[in-house]
Amino acid sequence: xxxxxxxxxxxxxxxxxxxxxxxxxxxxxxxxxxxxxxxxxxxxxxxxxxxxxxxxxxxxxxxxxxxxxxxxxxxxxxxxxxxxxxxxxxxxxxxxxxxxxxxxxxxxxxxxxxxxxxxxxxxxxxxxxxxxxxxxxxxxxxxxxxxxxxxxxxxxxxxxxxxxxxxxxxxxxxxxxxxxxxxxxxxxxxxxxxxxxxxxxxxxxxxxxxxxxxxxxxxxxxxxxxxxxxxxxxxxxxxxxxxxxxxxxxxxxxxxxxxxxxxxxxxxxxxxxxxxxxxxxxxxxxxxxxxxxxxxxxxxxxxxxxxxxxxxxxxxxxxxxxxxxxxxxxxxxxxxxxxxxxxxxxxxxxxxxxxxxxxxxxxxxxxxxxxxxxxxxxxxxxxxxxxxxxxxxxxxxxxxxxxxxxxxxxxxxxxxxxxxxxxxxxxxxxxxxxxxxxxxxxxxxxxxxxxxxxxxxxxxxxxxxxxxxxxxxxxxxxxxxxxxxxxxxxxxxxxxxxxxxxxxx
Amino acid sequence: xxxxxxxxxxxxxxxxxxxxxxxxxxxxxxxxxxxxxxxxxxxxxxxxxxxxxxxxxxxxxxxxxxxxxxxxxxxxxxxxxxxxxxxxxxxxxxxxxxxxxxxxxxxxxxxxxxxxxxxxxxxxxxxxxxxxxxxxxxxxxxxxxxxxxxxxxxxxxxxxxxxxxxxxxxxxxxxxxxxxxxxxxxxxxxxxxxxxxxxxxxxxxxxxxxxxxxxxxxxxxxxxxxxxxxxxxxxxxxxxxxxxxxxxxxxxxxxxxxxxxxxxxxxxxxxxxxxxxxxxxxxxxxxxxxxxxxxxxxxxxxxxxxxxxxxx
Numbered sequence: 106x107x108x109x110x111x112x113x114x115x116x117x118x119x120x121x122x123x124x125x126x127x128x129x130x131x132x133x134x135x136x137x138x139x140x141x142x143x144x145x146x147x148x149x150x151x152x153x154x155x156x157x158x159x160x161x162x163x164x165x166x167x168x169x170x171x172x173x174x175x176x177x178x179x180x181x182x183x184x185x186x187x188x189x190x191x192x193x194x195x196x197x198x199x200x201x202x203x204x205x206x207x208x209x210x211x212x213x214x215x216x217x218x219x220x221x222x223x224x225x226x227x228x229x230x231x232x233x234x235x236x237x238x239x240x241x242x243x244x245x246x247x248x249x250x251x252x253x254x255x256x257x258x259x260x261x262x263x264x265x266x267x268x269x270x271x272x273x274x275x276x277x278x279x280x281x282x283x284x285x286x287x288x289x290x291x292x293x294x295x296x297x298x299x300x301x302x303x304x305x306x307x308x309x310x311x312x313x314x315x316x317x318x319x320x321x322x323x324x325x326x327x328x329x330x331x332x333x334x335x336x337x338x339x340x341x342x343x344x345x346x347x348x349x350x351x352x353x354x355x356x357x358x359x360x361x362x363x364x365x366x367x368x369x370x371x372x373x374x375x376x377x378x379x380x381x382x383x384x385x386x387x388x389x390x391x392x393x394x395x396x397x398x399x400x401x402x403x404x405x406x407x408x409x410x411x412x413x414x415x416x417x418x419x420x421x422x423x424x425x426x427x428x429x430x431x432x433x434x435x436x437x438x439x440x441x442x443x444x445x446x447x448x449x450x451x452x453x454x455x456x457x458x459x460x461x462x463x464x465x466x467x468x469x470x471x472x473x474x475x476x477x478x479x480x481x482x483x484x485x486x487x488x489x490x491x492x493x494x495x496x497x498x499x500x501x502x503x504x505x506x507x508x509x510x511x512x513x514x515x516x517x518x519x520x521x522x523x524x525x526x527x528x529x530x531x532x533x534x535x536x537x538x539x540x541x542x543x544x545x546x547x548x549x550x551x552x553x554x555x556x557x558x559x560x561x562x563x564x565x566x567x568x569x570x571x572x573x574x575x576x577x578x579x580x581x582x583x584x585x586x587x588x589x590x591x592x593x594x595x596x597x598x599x600x601x602x603x604x605x606x607x608x609x610x
Numbered sequence: 611x612x613x614x615x616x617x618x619x620x621x622x623x624x625x626x627x628x629x630x631x632x633x634x635x636x637x638x639x640x641x642x643x644x645x646x647x648x649x650x651x652x653x654x655x656x657x658x659x660x661x662x663x664x665x666x667x668x669x670x671x672x673x674x675x676x677x678x679x680x681x682x683x684x685x686x687x688x689x690x691x692x693x694x695x696x697x698x699x700x701x702x703x704x705x706x707x708x709x710x711x712x713x714x715x716x717x718x719x720x721x722x723x724x725x726x727x728x729x730x731x732x733x734x735x736x737x738x739x740x741x742x743x744x745x746x747x748x749x750x751x752x753x754x755x756x757x758x759x760x761x762x763x764x765x766x767x768x769x770x771x772x773x774x775x776x777x778x779x780x781x782x783x784x785x786x787x788x789x790x791x792x793x794x795x796x797x798x799x800x801x802x803x804x805x806x807x808x809x810x811x812x813x814x815x816x817x818x819x820x821x822x823x824x825x826x827x828x829x830x831x832x833x834x835x836x837x838x839x840x841x842x843x844x845x846x847x848x849x850x851x852x853x854x855x856x857x858x859x860x861x862x863x864x865x866x867x868x869x870x871x872x873x874x875x876x877x878x879x880x881x882x883x884x885x886x887x888x889x890x891x892x893x894x895x896x897x898x899x900x901x902x903x904x905x906x907x908x909x910x911x912x913x914x915x916x917x918x919x920x921x922x
Contacts, residue, residue, distance in 0.1 A: 418808060439811040455808050458838045460801035460868040461794075469798055472791040480789045523809060 106171025111301025112188065112270045114591065117166030119152055126152040127163075127325045134270065134301040134318075134453065136171075139292060141316035141333065142305045144346055144541035145512075149325040150305050151193070154272050158190040170269065181210060187269035187384050191262075191276050193264045193305075193540065195255045199248035204230035206247055207262050233261045238287040239526075252279045253404045264295075269302055271295065272303040277311060278540050281403055281568065289315055302561040307542055309338045328382040346544050353373050360498035370557065373426075375531050377415055380423035384410040386586040388423075392531065392564055395557050400579030401602050407586040409567045410449050416447045427531060427582045441470055446524030448517070450535035450566070456520045460561045464490045464504035466519050481500050491523035498548055514545025521552065532556065534565045538572065549574060582606050614718070623862060623877045626910060630881060634888035641891055643675055648770065652838075654883030655680075655772035656877055659831040660850055661857035662783040663824030665875045669787070669859055670820045671800035672727035677717060677828045677854060679738035681847030684708050684832035686746040687728065689842035698758050702833060710822050711831025712738065717818030723903055735851070744845035750843040754836055762837025773832050776876075780828050783872040784822070796820055801868030832864030860910040 110133045119127040129147045134140040136346040144150050155161045159170065159177030163265060168175055170186055176184035180190065197206045204226045212224045223290070227333060228538055230243035238258045247255060256279050263271050273292075277285045292302055306310075306312060312319065318332040323381030328344050375392035384407045391397050400408045414421035425432045427443040437447070449455040458466050467490045468475055475485045494502050498517040508516055517537065524532055534553065538546045553576060565571050573580060580597050582590040582605035590605030660677050665673045688705040692698065712734065717728045766774040787793040796817045798806040807813045814884040831850075836842050861878030863870025885906055889899045 315769055415810075419918050436810050436812075438810040439814050445810065454802070456800050458802050458805050458809070461797065465794060467796075468812065469794065469806070472794060476791065481791060481794070527810070 108169070109135055110169070111171065111299075112303075113167075113169040113172075114157065115167040115169065117153070117156060117168075119156060119161060120164055120165045120271075121365075122180075125325055130327050130560055131323065132303075132320055132324065134303055136269075136301050137296050138317040139296060139301045139302040139304055140318045140320065140339065141312045142303055142320050142322065143312065143341060143345055144322035144545055145514075148322040148345070150322055152325075154190055154274055154303070154305065157183070157270075157272060160189055167588065178330055179482045182599050183265065187267060189263035189266070189268045189271045191259050191271065191273045191277075193274040193278070195260065197247045197250070197255060200246060202244050202246055203241055203250075204243040205236075206258060206589065207243075207265060212264070213313075213405065216347075230261075230567055233265060235592070236259075238262055239284075239289045250406050253281060255285060256280060257284065257288075259591030260291070264291070266494055268295075268300055270301045270303065272305070274305045274467060275307065275540060276300055276304075277306060277308060279404065279568065282333060282570075285311070295336075299386065307540075307546075309341055309543070312336075312341065313338065320346055320488065342543060345542075360374070374428055375415070375564070376424075377411075377427040378424045380414050380421045380425070382410070382414060382419060382421040384586050385421060388414075388583075388586070388588055390581055390588060392562050394562050395560055396578040397553060397557055397576050399580040400564060400583065401570065401573045401580055402583035402606050404568060406583040406606065408583050410562070411583065411587070412447060412535050412566060415446060416533065418447070439451040441524075441527050441529065444529055445531045446470075446527060447502065447532070447539060448520050448535060449532040452513065452516055452520065457516050460505075460550060461508060462505050463499065463508050463511065463519050466508045467493060467522045467526055470523050479487040485538055490522075493519075493526065512545070514548070515540035517541055517545065517549065530560070531562050532564070534563060536567055537565060538567075538569075570602060573597075573602065574599070583609075611911035621858070622913065623874055623881070623910070626913075627877055627881050630884050630888065634884070634891065638888065638891045641888055646887065646891075648773075650880065650883045652770050652772045652778070652886045653887060654879045655776040656831045656835050657853045657857055657882065658776045659779045659834065659851065660828050661731050661854040661861075661879050662779050662872055662873045663827035664851075665858045665861070665870055665872055666783060666786065666796060666820050666822045666852040667865050668855070668865060668869060669870040670796045670802045670817065670861055672720065672817070672821070673731065673822060673855070674691075674824050675728065675731040675851045676712065676717065676851035677824070678847040678852075679742065680709065680712055680825055680828045681832040681835060681842050681850055682742035682842075683712075683738045684747070684829045685836050685842030685846055685906055686742050686751060686844050687773040688833065689836055690746070690749040692755060692758060693751060693753055697759070698755060702761070703760070705833050706826060709825040709827075709832075709840075711825075713825025713828075714818055716825065719819030720821065721814035721817040736869035744761055746747065746842075746844040748844055750841055754840045754842075759837050759840055762834045772838060775830055775834050779830060780872055780876050781829075785790075787872060792816060792819065796829060801873045809891075812864045853879075853882065856907050860907060878910070881910070 112134050114130065114132045117130045123234070132151060132153065142150050142153070152161065156163050157177070159179045159182050168177065170188065175186055175190065177186065186317065193377055198209065207230050208226055213222045213229060214220060215222045227243045230398060234241055234243065237257060237260055241250065241254055241258070256276065260276060276288060280288065296302060302320050304316060313409055316333040318330070318335050319333050319341070321328045321341065325339045325347060369395040373391045374394045378389045382387040387487050395499055402408050410419065413419040415425055417432070417437055417440050425435060427440065428447045432439060432443060457471060458569070464486060472481065475481055475489060477485065491503050499515050499518045499522070508519060511519070537549050565576060574597055578594050580602065581588050582602055584606055592601055615726045640646055664674060664677065684705045687708060692701045716731055716734055716774060720727050733891060763771045780803050787796065793809050795806065798811055798815060799813055804811060835846065857878035858870070858875050860867060860881055861874030863874060885902060886899055889902060
């Protein structure tokens with residue numbers, strides 16, 4: 106008997122030491138449907154996907170593929186059976202080419218299976234890439250590509266072979282709108298071919314656009330499952346967080362900052378003049394006290410590079426003044442001392458100290474203040490940190506816990522706490538809500554508003570235009586290493602920003 | 611809970627040491643005597659002192675292969691200077707100064723020029739060995755004064771000198787790692803260098819400092835060795851870098867940086883020392899001792915790895 110389901114997970118349990126990740130979770134994905142899987146970070150979505158793709162073995166429960174029970178023992182085993190996972194984290198070898206990465210462990214050989222057929226690999230890779238509509242040279246090394254391009258390669262990789270089920274884990278978190286549309290087209294094609302799609306995302310508007318069925322997990326348990334037509338955003342959010350969070354703040358709720366709009370006697374807290382390096386061309390801007398300055402632009406337009414140059418993480422010609430102090434030779438250390446903090450885009454690689462406790466992660470930038478007689482004082486450190494657990498709602502409330510065990514949202518809060526503890530009054534948030542769940546996102550937005558109300562000043566880089574429009578008092582738009590436009594809160598809309606971000610001159 | 615796990619892990623190494631000791635006690639009547647146990651600690655002290663510095667360097671994400679050659683350079687230079695009439699305090703200061711200088715040089719090349727620690731210290735390892743050979747024309751130097759020997763090999767606070775310096779250096783190492791800002795930075799740099807830099811840690815300064823301290827401790831080990839032997843040799847200390855790395859690894863410090871502790875390293879040095887001592891007592895040919903040392907390193911690291919996997 107043919108099963109209508111491409112893949113089923115029945116009554117699955119999985120525990121880790123001290124944590125029940127999944128209990129009695131079931132999920133049934135039909136062939137040819139897009140099944141959205143929702144839940145806050147830590148709800149168990151990733152664990153479920155990892156069980157499906159053979160990374161974890163469930164403690165109890167059954168996995169069925171087309172009605173037959175299977176026991177995926179490793180990702181390559183799962184892949185051979187027809188289950189592909191598009192990872193949230195990019196899992197690629199930077200020194201290898203696009204084609205080599207696409208066919209890693211499934212190389213295309215000449216007969217004899219010893220020598221790799223490079224020419225054929227390149228052709229097949231190009232075909233695969235063309236299928237998802239990207240133009241990337243298959244011979245280019247991965248390390249020369251941007252994050253968005255690498256994400257597209259991850260997707261192309263899942264298409265290789267005869268996938269029966271493809272699971273997408275937050276595939277769009279670093280893609281532009283055009284790329285997202287491209288991805289949706291590919292997903293629709295796959296659907297028509299009868300592939301079962303599992304789609305995990307925090308972007309609820311995407312879910313509405315693409316999902317046929319929605320399942321929601323909370324705290325490792327099934328909460329609800331049903332046709333997408335029965336869900337609106339409010340219901341999704343409510344089911345995910347378990348409380349009536351009136352979704353995210355709306356733009357109309359945020360009046361924009363009076364201080365920031367009163368252009369007369371505004372104090373400049375950060376000024377950059379003529380910043381120039383490999384990725385920046387003569388960039389100048391000012392940040393006023395008490396405002397949130399949004400920095401928009403496409404991926405690769407130099408937004409992050411500008412922030413890094415200002416902060417002193419990258420070298421650049423030109424002048425920077427922080428709170429009136431001229432920063433001659435810039436470094437992160439000096440910037441922090443002068444009152445500037447940066448919350449990096451790449452949380453895993455550049456922000457968290459993954460082996461260390463939450464406490465150490467928060468105090469790392471202000472250890473000097475935690476000393477008594479030249480020695481670290483455990484009590485001073487704990488005292489300094491304690492307040493932030495309440496103020497930023499960092500969970501779990503265990504300062505000694507290793508930060509790598511936290512959800513993305515809580516890690517992000519700890520990184521923000523680091524800058525606040527260091528008394529930074531000018532803060533740069535680079536993609537502050539990337540890959541974090543909706544509850545934490547709302548917390549971060551509220552916090553940013555609180556901070557500017559207290560007289561701090563913020564620059565925020567974001568690829569999500571709604572986020573830029575929601576939060577910014579003023580917006581600068583970058584393109585190819587230059588600032589191409591500036592918009593006030595009242596002038597700004599998606600169309601104008603995109604014009605500056607893409608337009609000729 | 612984390613702390614308990616950490617303790618348990620260290621207890622594991624302690625049990626390994628106790629296991630080795632029980633085995634040898636059964637096999638040899640001489641092993642478990644005060645004299646012999648003291649002997650083991652004294653014999654392990656030079657490796658232990660160097661290994662403390664090595665531990666700091668490895669936690670910080672580096673490696674120092676030049677320590678063995680540095681032992682020779684400090685030994686021959688200090689001894690020669692004393693033979694030529696330099697006062698003992700000045701000679702000691704000179705020896706420690708050479709240590710700081712070499713470490714600073716290693717650290718500077720690694721942090722400011724961005725060279726890999728393995729390659730840089732491989733280079734200085736040869737450079738220093740060559741220096742020791744050229745300086746001494748390849749000959750050992752004797753006639754170390756009694757005053758010098760008393761400072762490093764005599765009784766200090768009721769302890770044999772080498773043991774005293776081992777405890778001193780270990781205490782300094784633990785102190786740095788657990789009670790100072792510098793210690794947190796060492797772990798931060800070793801765990802995620804880029805994140806440490808973005809958090810405002812002056813990465814190159816603390817890298818240089820870590821290598822300087824490792825070489826300073828190595829210089830102390832060299833002085834202890836000269837004190838014990840009453841002579842210095844330009845070929846002294848060859849292979850010491852490997853012993854120090856072995857003690858660190860057996861002690862549970864992660865070779866990829868970010869995690870580790872001095873207590874484990876000291877236990878690691880004692881395990882290696884007890885093993886050698888016991889096998890010697892049993893008249894096992896030294897070739898087999900080399901074999902056994904290798905086996906112990908692999909077993910210890912496998913057990914550690916196994917414990918880690920179970921934990922996660």
